[in-house]
Amino acid sequence: MDIKPLKLQGTCAIQLQPARDERGHFLRSYDETIFLKHGLATAWVQENQSVSTKRGVIRGLHYQRPPHAETKLVRAVRGAVWDVFLDLRLNSQTYGQWDAIELSDQNLTCLYVPKGFAHGYCTLTQKTVMLYKVDACYAPEFEGGIRWDDENLMIPWPVEVPVVSVRDTGLPRFRDFRTPFV
Numbered sequence: 630m631d632i633k634p635l636k637l638q639g640t641c642a643i644q645l646q647p648a649r650d651e652r653g654h655f656l657r658s659y660d661e662t663i664f665l666k667h668g669l670a671t672a673w674v675q676e677n678q679s680v681s682t683k684r685g686v687i688r689g690l691h692y693q694r695p696p697h698a699e700t701k702l703v704r705a706v707r708g709a710v711w712d713v714f715l716d717l718r719l720n721s722q723t724y725g726q727w728d729a730i731e732l733s734d735q736n737l738t739c740l741y742v743p744k745g746f747a748h749g750y751c752t753l754t755q756k757t758v759m760l761y762k763v764d765a766c767y768a769p770e771f772e773g774g775i776r777w778d779d780e781n782l783m784i785p786w787p788v789e790v791p792v793v794s795v796r797d798t799g800l801p802r803f804r805d806f807r808t809p810f811v
Contacts, residue, residue: 630660632667632741635730637716637723639743641669642730643702647737658704658739659762669741670700673762681708681752681759685788689749689797690715690775694809697768698744701761708757709733710750711787715775715803718745718810725803727784732759745810747775751786774800 631644647654661671679688690713693699703712715727731753732738742748750759777786777793779802 630657630663632663632669635728637714637726637728637746638721640714640728640746641667641741643739643741645704645737645739656737659702670743670764672764673702675763675766677761677763677767679759679761681757682755683792684752684755685791686752686757687749687777687786687788687791687793687797689713690747690777690800691749692717692745692747692773692775693765693768694771694773695744697765697771698810699763699765700744701742701748701763702739703732703742703748703759703761704739705732705734706758706760707734708752708754709735710752710757710759712740712750713748713784713786714740714742715747715782716745717747717775717806717808719808720811721745724808725782727782729784747773749777751788751791753787775806776800776802779803 647656713729716723
């Protein structure tokens, strides 16, 4: 497992390192000792799975407000996504900035996103399955989001005709957002 910081403080790409033989491979997708060594959260309380049947599905940008803010460990177990995360931490040097990384069942990369970020992704394949470990239980009354196609964020989603939920098209723009994250 190789952990590399990304450009937004606290985010990391985690390259999984499978042991391969003629049968396939075996890998660790999480190791508490390695995470603790890198100062990463280890108290996962929930694991979620998301299935998208079509290419071009955009989910997000979602977050949970304190005290139910979530750190996430995200990976694609089938297919591929272009994963986007937006810094919502007011006192962060990268507040309002986003970054993105491709996660796939081929590149075996995980994404670590700390509390204080909005998160979303676009499926690059059909039949995409995502797994998330989170360190806070889902609390629907504390969920929020930022509109995925906000013209001020200028996120170049890799799809011309996205499949987006009604809920996500109604999320506020970043300029109208008041962060609960300090």
